[in-house]
Amino acid sequence: MMAVNLGTAAVASDGVCPSGQAATDYDDWKYLANNAIRTADDYASKRNPVASFVMADVDALFQVAGEHEGQYLVVLLAASPTGTAFAMLRPNFDFCSDPSGLDDERTDLFTVVEAKLNGIPF
Secondary structure (H helix, E strand, O other): OOOEOOOOOOOOOOOOOOOOOOHHHOOOHHHHHHHHHHHHHHHHHHHOOOOOOOOOEEEEEEOOOOOOOOOEEEEEEEEEOOEEEEEEEEEOEOOOOOHHHOOOOOOOOEEEEEEEEOOEEO
């Protein structure tokens, strides 16, 4: 996947975005959240078509430990009749910037780093 660079943003020494400067703090985040859902749903359709992220709740979390320490990940959680689908996606753009310049139709904005249905990875 190709990284998308929106420019250089100020980031605290711990990697956390300054207050009000995370992608989730901007109005256009809703379009990127929708892109994350589509990315996860496409991933699921190819690996476990029973899983669905169409109505997923979307959140972004800064990782303080683990494999993705110091990075933001987007977390999706969706409950459906087939079970609970969970996905973590890594943004391929500067998360500490205004996302309004991104084309939300791009398919390379996120990379799925983990996906599970009812706790079983796929």
